[in-house]
Amino acid sequence: MTIDPAHDDRRGSRAHGSGRAALRGLALALAGLPLSVLCLVLTAVSLALIPVGVGLVTTPYVLAGVRTYANWRRLLAASWGGVRIPPAYRPLPPDGNPWTRTFALLGDPATWRDLGWLPVDMTAGFVTALLPAVLLLYPLEGFAIAAGLWRVLPDGYWYGFVRVDGQASAFGAALLALGLLVLAHFFTTRLLHAHFRLTRAVLGSDEETLAERVRVLTETRRDAVDTSAAELRRIERDLHDGAQARLVAMGMNLGTVEALLDKDPEQAREVLAQARRSSAEALDELRDLVRGIHPPVLAERGLGDAVRALALRLPVATEVTVELRGRAEAPVESAAYFAVSELLANAVKHSGADRIWVDLHHADGSLRMTVTDNGKGGARAGAGSGLSGVERRLGTFDGVLAVSSPAGGPTLVTMELPCALS
Template structure:
């Protein structure tokens, strides 16, 4: 029973490894056929577009070209995760959605991840192409040797070399077949690992260095702390404004209403005066609440952006103020707030 189960497990392992070799060969061949022309095209377009920046044409074309390079690199990241189990996290800096071509061009060129993509392209079209094609070559090359061993050598030119075996007769053809079996055995054990090595090479070039990731974590931690501190300060300001303004006036209205209730029968004239005062106080409280809401998120900020919101705020100052705004575009809503 034990021997049967062991043999069944071994046969399943062998079949699984055989399927893995074939799958690695097919995937590697497809990857090689796509990576070489894709990497060459992306590299040439990037070099030409960046070279045209001084005359202005590159300002328009570079964002589109680099976006294409990022899509090509992200596609390889997806394949690395799905086919090789190698995760390569993208680390591109965000750009404003409505940034102008100038800001997008130099924003992307100032991103270290962009230059990692560009450095990866020559690697992918050389070493990457070889490591992607090698699993298929390891699986297909032995077929030639086996064909030579069974008689193909008879139609080959005299002195044909298969690997390091010179085929001249049936004996040397059998030697070529033996070499083919060795290569096939090597492919059986290492084809999938070679493809995995391709993705490890990709991660080594495309992946962000540890120090850069640590710096990004530090910056994100600081900005998050600043955002939390800003939110806490804003909440304290709102609480103070409510306590000192609208809340105090509403308390006064409540007290006036209590006094009015007591004076309504005894002194109607005084009660009428207090009613008018309570009305004025309620109007002032409502006005302060509106001002408070506008201060939280002014309508002009939502409609016209940060620049016009600052200009509108300057118009309300008691002294003459001139505002100059130079922004590449609208920032994200949390940043504007």
């Protein structure tokens, strides 16, 4: 008889996936129920206190917490179930007073969609998250009954639809448990996926998501145009103040050499050596300028090797892990490279870290990049750091950025760019 190793791998992978789905569903049920209840109760109390003025102060913070919780569940839906639920929140006034921020939040349909999702998550969401674990763990009771547990059970104990009153019926419970285990093997991951689809059905809104996508693309296009104009001005300034000035000086030196060649050959050689040094410095500056526009190693070797080369030049020990089976389009690679470059520069300058980890891989049609450091933490997007620029750069390609940086560290920045690899 011939054994197919690939078949065994697929069977083992499915069993591993069933166990993982059961554990994830159990974690979602145990953590999601109290958090959803807490968010709903705090929101109800805060809204009830608006007429007396207290709610005007507390509501923005409570609703911001609800958004954070909903976004966390969106992240889990994408990473655990492959179900993307893009947020469609309207931008808030940057420096609004409590009254303005409260009613801006309450006037956003996405806020009410989040609040409507909380009771659904407490009921149907709890059940669909718990089912994978129940389907996988409940058969253990049936096997235990057949192994002798039935002797200590009360008379007329029911396991499923099997009434256990002796060893024969205990074996029937074991057969039922075996059938449930077979069903768990095939349906556990599907049940967890159904939980995430339910979350998407309540939290997602195609019309508002499309409108938010149009708004984001409009902003990122404007940012891209502004960034391109600023980059062109920088290149012009660098050429004018750097390489161009050195080339002009080199031309003047060569003119001096021409005049001194017959009168003072020794001085002419000195000026010629100076012109040679100026040409070498101008060449180095041009290379640095070209590397800043589009690194040659990125064009020749791809994103993985370009990030590795970048890590080698850092003063902090950096470990790079790359799992890319191909190359993305050149604009996407360029955006990813400079995003990682900016994050590494931030980590070196501001985090105080002595070690950095970079991970690049492609999964589910997206290029996913993480930069982690063991520094002091406290990084926030939009706080005047380079993270806001990275977010705008990724937004041009419909990419997203998430930051986890508690005080004391570590800092984990995750980026995702939708793309296909050649």
